[in-house]
Each structure stands twice: as structure tokens, then as C-alpha cells.
Amino acid sequence: MLLLFLAALYIASCKGRQEDEMIVYNKNSAALSKIDSATETKIITEMPATFGIGRKATNAEIKAWDIDVRPDGKGLPYGSGNATEGKVIFTQKCAACHGKEGEGGAYARLVGAMGDTVKAKTIGNYWPWSTTLFDYIRRTMPYNMPGSLKDDEVYSLTAYLLYRNKIIDSTKNMDAKSLPKVVMPARQYYVDDDRRGGPEIR
Amino acid sequence: MERPKEEKEYSFNDSKKINRRLLLGSVAASAVIALVKTTTGQFVPAAVAKPASAPPDPTKVQGPPPGAVGTRSPFEQLAKKTSDTSSRTPLQSLYGTITPSDLHFERHHGGVPVIDPTAYKLVIHGMVKKPMTFTLNDLKRFPSVSRIAFLECSGNFRSGKQEMTPQEICGLTSQSEWTGVMLSTLFREVGASPKATWFLAEGSDAAVMTRSIPMGKGWNDAMIAYGQNGEALRPQQGYPARLFLPGWEGNTNVKWIRRIEVSDQPFMTREETSKYTENIKDGKIRQFSFDMDARSIITFPAYPVQLDKGWVEIKGLAWSGRGKILRVEVSVDAGKKWYPATLQEPVLDKAHTRFRFLWKWNGNETEIMSRAIDETGYTQPTLQQLIDARGTDMGGYHLNPITAWIIKRDGSVLFKPEKWK
Structure with a gap:
């Protein structure tokens, strides 16, 4: 008796489960009945909201890749560094491409304070957000070993480059709290795209 | 570093097998160059014109059997132009609107x-x-x-x-x-x-x-x-x-x-x-200048084509990131008068659109150019219009000026560069 009851319960639960239904999507279906009685196939005229494809992302895999840093500081890791420490690392790992003190070499000039005569677009005269420095250095530098710098090293290099661009002083520590507070001189010049199509040239 | 790679990619050594079968007859190298020239708009740098050759009469020899992967004709020398930062699609050598995947920029x-x-x-x-x-x-x-x-x-x-x-x-x-x-x-x-x-x-x-x-x-x-x-x-x-x-x-x-x-x-x-x-x-x-504004360029005749007097089909591409190309206009008198070009159907949304324009060149020096108009009513600007809108310090992104070609009396075609700084 109990067995029969359990079996009935099992069958009932199966019937109610969506994955056991035969469904076809046909947005132009004129069928009045949403169930084809001959084949017990359900006809839907709107795409399903979800398909049940893919799996839940694990916290570990998100953490391994989620390296971005937002202007509000979200994403900045534990750690800190200052310009003095940054100068040592810069000499070892960055100067070969960017010049001895960031004045440029085979690759981009990084130093040129707002108002200087430097024509190149630099961190000092063009970069609008301080957090971008940390994000970019950490994800892609140095060129020959991208992504190899420790968080403290990235903070130190960020501090050094802000110092060299006359934005912070040489003793200021950069960390998750202080970095987002650094206001970049160029930020005030940034405007959103105002092109809209139509007859006007912008 | 880039150059040897490029040569390797397009050298005939890579397809020795097929070539040996193709090279059954021999034809003077000059004939090969002449053949390449007849495909209008093709530019083959002298250095690349390797002595690919065809049998004197292809009906008298068996060709190679079906292959697992098709190959480009050895007479076609299509290549991207590479620099340290990018490589460019040979727009002047392509037909229609689809870019062969290996030539995508x-x-x-x-x-x-x-x-x-x-x-x-x-x-x-x-x-x-x-x-x-x-x-x-x-x-x-x-x-x-x-x-x-x-x-x-x-x-x-x-x-x-x-x-x-x-x-x-x-x-x-x-x-x-x-x-x-x-x-x-x-x-x-x-x-x-x-x-x-x-x-x-x-x-x-x-x-x-x-x-x-x-x-x-x-x-x-x-x-x-x-x-x-x-x-x-x-x-x-x-x-x-x-x-x-x-x-x-x-x-x-x-x-x-x-x-x-x-x-x-x-x-x-x-x-x-x-x-x-x-x-x-x-x-x-x-910042966040996402949309690509409407643009066009005449890809034939263009440098380094040598133009012959008489009927010319001017060809080019037009496109807009804001929708469909509504119209392309062509001028053959340095922008004094503009005429509508024929658009190849179907004209697709946010897609390269092929335009064509028939013109009989009388041999006098002139300038030819095209401008695209998209469905938002935007007309491709001149470089001066862009300068007027953005200032002389304007940056290098999102520049879509009308591009003019100078046609000399001797038939040579030259780009008309304009300075703004």
C-alpha cells in the first residue's frame, strides 16, 4: 500500500516537472489550444525567459578573474605603497620602455603635469581617474610579464606616477581608501559624446 | 619581425604541392604581371609579383583534383598592410561587401x-x-x-x-x-x-x-x-x-x-x-564616443591606379554606424556638382554598402570624391567641417572626412591630403 502510494507520488511529481514536458516554440502558432492533445506537446508563442543552459559560476572562478577597479574604489585590494618604493620598482620593471623617470622611451611618455609644455597625452594632463592607473598597471604590466606585479607593487607604482605628475607628494601612501580620493587634474575636461546623427556635424 | 611573417604567409613555398602541379607550363613573368593588371583596381607591388605561371593552354592538361581546403589563385596577391599596432584591409582589391576573413583588419x-x-x-x-x-x-x-x-x-x-x-x-x-x-x-x-x-x-x-x-x-x-x-x-x-x-x-x-x-x-x-x-x-x-558616423571612400579609381580615358565605373564603399546608407553622392569636378550613385541592394543596417557611378573621363585633370548620407540625415563632412566643429586640436578618433582623389592628365591617380595642424 505504502509502495503504491510512493509510486503514485513519484509519477505525479514527474508530471509536474517542466523538464519532462515536450514544448515547441512557434511564435506564429495559430493553435487555439496550447496543448496538442495528440502528442501532448505544449506550444508556446513567446521565447522562454531562460533555457537552463550553463551553470552557476563559483565564487572562486569569479574571484580569480574579477580584477577590475571602479572609480569609487570598488575592487581595490588590501595593500599599500608610496612613491619612494615605487621609484625602485619603476627603475627595475618599467624604465626600459617608459624612460628612466617616466619621460618616455620606446613606449609612451607617462609624465607631464597639467600646464607643462609636454605635448604628449600623459597621466598628469589627460587621465581622468586615479583608479584607472591601478587597474591598468595590475592587469597588463609590465609588458614582458603582464599581470605579474603584487598588489603592493601596483600601489607603489601608482603612487610614484601620481607623484611624478605632481598630483600627490612623495610620502603619501596609496591604498584602497586614499587612491579613489585622488582627484585627477584632467577630469574636469571630460564630457560625454554629444554626436547624435542628423544634419549637425559635431 | 612582422615582415618575414608576412612573406611566409603569402609565399608560394607554403603550397608547393599545388604549385608544382600548376606550374606545368611556363609563361614569361611579364605576361603574368599583365594578367594581374587586367583585374581592375588591383595593385601588385613589383616585389610580390613572383613568377606564378599557367600552362599555355589549360584545356590540354589535367588540373589538380578536388582538395580538402580551397586556395586563393596564385595570381592574386591579397595582403593586409601591417604596422606594429595594426594591419589594414586592402579595400581597393575587394569586390562586393564581405571582407574575406583572412583580410579582416x-x-x-x-x-x-x-x-x-x-x-x-x-x-x-x-x-x-x-x-x-x-x-x-x-x-x-x-x-x-x-x-x-x-x-x-x-x-x-x-x-x-x-x-x-x-x-x-x-x-x-x-x-x-x-x-x-x-x-x-x-x-x-x-x-x-x-x-x-x-x-x-x-x-x-x-x-x-x-x-x-x-x-x-x-x-x-x-x-x-x-x-x-x-x-x-x-x-x-x-x-x-x-x-x-x-x-x-x-x-x-x-x-x-x-x-x-x-x-x-x-x-x-x-x-x-x-x-x-x-x-x-x-x-x-x-568620452564614450561609441557610434561610427557615416562615411564613404572611392576605392576605384584610387592610387596607384593608372586610369585610361573613356568610360570608368567609379566604385566604393559607404557605411554608417547609425543605420542604413540612404544615399551616396559622387562629384567628378572637385565638389562643384554632386550626383547620386547607384547602391548595390540589399542595403543593410550598419553595413558596408557598395556604390557605383558611371563616368566618361575626358582626360582633363580633375578631382573625384564621394559623400555618404545615412538614414538619420547625416551627411559625411569635409575635413574643414570637422575642424570647424571640433577645433584644430581635434583628436585622431572618429575622423570620417570626404576623401578626394586627384586625376592627372597622364592618368595617374593621387590622394589629396589636407592639413589641419
Whole structure:
């Protein structure tokens, strides 16, 4: 008796489960009945909201890749560094491409304070957000070993480059709290795209 | 470093087997060059014109049997023009509107990564109900779409001398049929928050390149593409999967995409702040300039073509990131009078559109040029109009000026460079 009851319960639960239904999507279906009685196939005229494809992302895999840093500081890791420490690392790992003190070499000039005569677009005269420095250095530098710098090293290099661009002083520590507070001189010049199509040239 | 690679790619040594069978007869090298010249608009640098040859009478020898993979004719010398940062599509050598995948322009920020498709995954997280991971196979199981559209780098204008080809002036635009899953389908699958306004797209190249994209574009027509012109994406275009944003500047179409983070603000990545922004008037810097404005270029006749007097079919491409091309106008008298060109149907939304214009050249020196008009009513500007709108300090991104070709009495065709600084 109990067995029969359990079996009935099992069958009932199966019937109610969506994955056991035969469904076809046909947005132009004129069928009045949403169930084809001959084949017990359900006809839907709107795409399903979800398909049940893919799996839940694990916290570990998100953490391994989620390296971005937002202007509000979200994403900045534990750690800190200052310009003095940054100068040592810069000499070892960055100067070969960017010049001895960031004045440029085979690759981009990084130093040129707002108002200087430097024509190149630099961190000092063009970069609008301080957090971008940390994000970019950490994800892609140095060129020959991208992504190899420790968080403290990235903070130190960020501090050094802000110092060299006359934005912070040489003793200021950069960390998750202080970095987002650094206001970049160029930020005030940034405007959103105002092109809209139509007859006007912008 | 680039050059030997290029030579290797296009040398005949790679297809020795086929060549040996093809080289059954021998023809003087000069005849080969003449043959190449008859295909209108083709430019074959002398150095590349290797002595490929055909039998004197192809009806008298058996040809090679069917092959596993087709090859380009050894008489066709198509190549991208490479520099340290990019390689350019030979617009002047192509017909119709589809760019052969191996000639699609390239611009990378950390080289071309090698990604094992069986190890590939795309993670979508942030402001979503359920953060999810999709394998390549997962992506292919979703409902798919195909769409023909152009992809153009926003830094696609070079000038400075008369001896420049369309490829050199604006070869950073190409067109493919892209196949993939709509990003909106994936957004529904993960339950993206209606409060989200931006998402971050991140690639798995050595630059781990990132761009912030408004959610509106993601819901509207963004695609995670895995197909290009009928086959899997080429590695240079993001194999095994990339973001494709119809009509938007190339850099936002993140290749080798590995992660999407849904957010309520832009991330202000390096590629959307220190790069891909442009100086405009009053010291302002314009940011998030996503749409590619309408543009056109005459690809024949163009440098280094030698033009013959008489009937000429002027040919070119027009496109707009804001919709369909409504009209292309051509001038054969340095811009005094403009006439409508014929557009090749079907004219597609946000797609390269082929235009043609018949003209009988009387042998006098003149200038020819084209201008595109899109369905928003935008008319491709002159360089002077761009300067007037943006100032003389205007940056190098989103420059789409009318491009003029000077035709000399001797039939030589030269680019007309204009200075603005």
C-alpha cells in the first residue's frame, strides 16, 4: 500500500516537472489550444525567459578573474605603497620602455603635469581617474610579464606616477581608501559624446 | 619581425604541392604581371609579383583534383598592410561587401592569444540574479542569429602624402557575417538587474582588455559572436568568442571575451579614458564616443591606379554606424556638382554598402570624391567641417572626412591630403 502510494507520488511529481514536458516554440502558432492533445506537446508563442543552459559560476572562478577597479574604489585590494618604493620598482620593471623617470622611451611618455609644455597625452594632463592607473598597471604590466606585479607593487607604482605628475607628494601612501580620493587634474575636461546623427556635424 | 611573417604567409613555398602541379607550363613573368593588371583596381607591388605561371593552354592538361581546403589563385596577391599596432584591409582589391576573413583588419592590445575552445568559458556576474559560467558549447546551444555588419576601428584615418591607397587611408574597416547568441538572451538567463546601467566586457588577451558598455546596447543588439563568414571566428577576430556591437567603434567589440560584469556605473578603464577619447573645442575631451558616423571612400579609381580615358565605373564603399546608407553622392569636378550613385541592394543596417557611378573621363585633370548620407540625415563632412566643429586640436578618433582623389592628365591617380595642424 505504502509502495503504491510512493509510486503514485513519484509519477505525479514527474508530471509536474517542466523538464519532462515536450514544448515547441512557434511564435506564429495559430493553435487555439496550447496543448496538442495528440502528442501532448505544449506550444508556446513567446521565447522562454531562460533555457537552463550553463551553470552557476563559483565564487572562486569569479574571484580569480574579477580584477577590475571602479572609480569609487570598488575592487581595490588590501595593500599599500608610496612613491619612494615605487621609484625602485619603476627603475627595475618599467624604465626600459617608459624612460628612466617616466619621460618616455620606446613606449609612451607617462609624465607631464597639467600646464607643462609636454605635448604628449600623459597621466598628469589627460587621465581622468586615479583608479584607472591601478587597474591598468595590475592587469597588463609590465609588458614582458603582464599581470605579474603584487598588489603592493601596483600601489607603489601608482603612487610614484601620481607623484611624478605632481598630483600627490612623495610620502603619501596609496591604498584602497586614499587612491579613489585622488582627484585627477584632467577630469574636469571630460564630457560625454554629444554626436547624435542628423544634419549637425559635431 | 612582422615582415618575414608576412612573406611566409603569402609565399608560394607554403603550397608547393599545388604549385608544382600548376606550374606545368611556363609563361614569361611579364605576361603574368599583365594578367594581374587586367583585374581592375588591383595593385601588385613589383616585389610580390613572383613568377606564378599557367600552362599555355589549360584545356590540354589535367588540373589538380578536388582538395580538402580551397586556395586563393596564385595570381592574386591579397595582403593586409601591417604596422606594429595594426594591419589594414586592402579595400581597393575587394569586390562586393564581405571582407574575406583572412583580410579582416587587426588591432590588438596584447597580441593574439591562443585559446583552447574546450577550456573556454564566459563568466557573467555582478548585478545579476544568478552569476553564471558558459562554455563555448553552451553558447552554441542558445538560439543563434546571423548578421552582416561592418566593424571599424575609430582611429581609422591616415593622411599626409599623395601616394596613399584606400587601404592606407582607411583600411581599418572590414565586414563579415557574424553568428552568435544575442547578449540579451544571456542577460535573461542570468537575470540581469533592471537597475543595471553599464556592463564591463573583458578579454582574455595579455592586455586583459576591458571596456564599459551601456546596458541599453547590451539589451538591444549586442551579440556574443562565435562565427564569422560561415566558420568559427578567426583568432585575430576573437576566437573562440567575442563581443559584437553593430555600428560601434571597433575597440568596444571586445575579442576573446571571458567575463562580463553587470554594474550601475562605468569602470573608467584605460581604453575609455586615456585612449579612444578625443579632444574637441574649448579644451574638452569627448568620452564614450561609441557610434561610427557615416562615411564613404572611392576605392576605384584610387592610387596607384593608372586610369585610361573613356568610360570608368567609379566604385566604393559607404557605411554608417547609425543605420542604413540612404544615399551616396559622387562629384567628378572637385565638389562643384554632386550626383547620386547607384547602391548595390540589399542595403543593410550598419553595413558596408557598395556604390557605383558611371563616368566618361575626358582626360582633363580633375578631382573625384564621394559623400555618404545615412538614414538619420547625416551627411559625411569635409575635413574643414570637422575642424570647424571640433577645433584644430581635434583628436585622431572618429575622423570620417570626404576623401578626394586627384586625376592627372597622364592618368595617374593621387590622394589629396589636407592639413589641419
